[in-house]
Amino acid sequence: MNEPLIRLGAFACVFALMALWEIAAPRRKRTQSRALRWTNNLGVAALNTLLIRLVFPTAAVGVALLAAERGWGLFNAIESPQWLAIGVSVLVLDLAIYGQHVLFHAVPALWRLHRMHHADLDIDVTTGVRFHPIEILISMLIKCAVVAALGAPALAMLIFEVLLNATSMFNHGNVRMPGWLDRSVRLVVVTPDMHRVHHSILMRETNSNYGFNLSVWDRVFGTYRAQPSAGHEGMTIGIELFREAKELRLDKLLLQPWRTR
Secondary structure, three states: OOHHHHHHHHHHHHHHHHHHHHHHOOOOOOOOOHHHHHHHHHHHHHHHHHHHHHHOOOHHHHHHHHHHHHOOOHHHHOOOOHHHHHHHHHHHHHHHHHHHHHHHHHOHHHHHHHHHHHOOOOOOHHHHHOOOHHHHHHHHHHHHHHHHHHOOOHHHHHHHHHHHHHHHHHHOOOOOOOHHHHHHHOOOEOOHHHHHHHHEOOHHHHOOOOOOOEOHHHHHOOOOOOOOOOOOOOOOEOOOOOOOHHHHOHHHHHHHHHOOO
């Protein structure tokens, strides 16, 4: 299975679709230069991709193949239909990413890494790939541990990685959806209007709507918030720190966890 090519192809298709949607039907007016933000946000994404390939050459799919070969994990120890193993694995991985997201908000040292994602002064498709490289490495370690414990099939891991990347770009999109469609879709999947609340400067809103893919986890664990108090056009995106345009530069982003202002 050509995992890198499949992921790259899915990324390119979803990114192009969301970028066109943002041009055709934007939800909010931009406050910052798109050229500045996109260049640096995509620079972070490119750096993360290179780093993951250097540190984890076969990514989590390789861990799934190794687990199958050595009999590690639940689904390699019991007899179960392939469709069930794939479905449960994708579901559990999605829950694990929700839990990881809550943890990165709750633990101060982890928040210093994750706040780089929140410090974007606008929110659009590129925000969905803007994460600090150390956070990406920690996230990969967590995913590998879950895959090994579950004995998740390699196909499940590939499906999950493609879904996670696609839904992250989708729910960070600066796109307008009809109200009735948003209300229907968010019953299952996190929508842009639902996740945008999470990028509010108000901490009570930042600490809500942690889901990336399925919306059920926020409802089950009581972290769901339907709308921002100031409305989607009136809300302020970002955090209290790092609100100057120069903070959008790649060098500033990478050093941000060790800076206080």
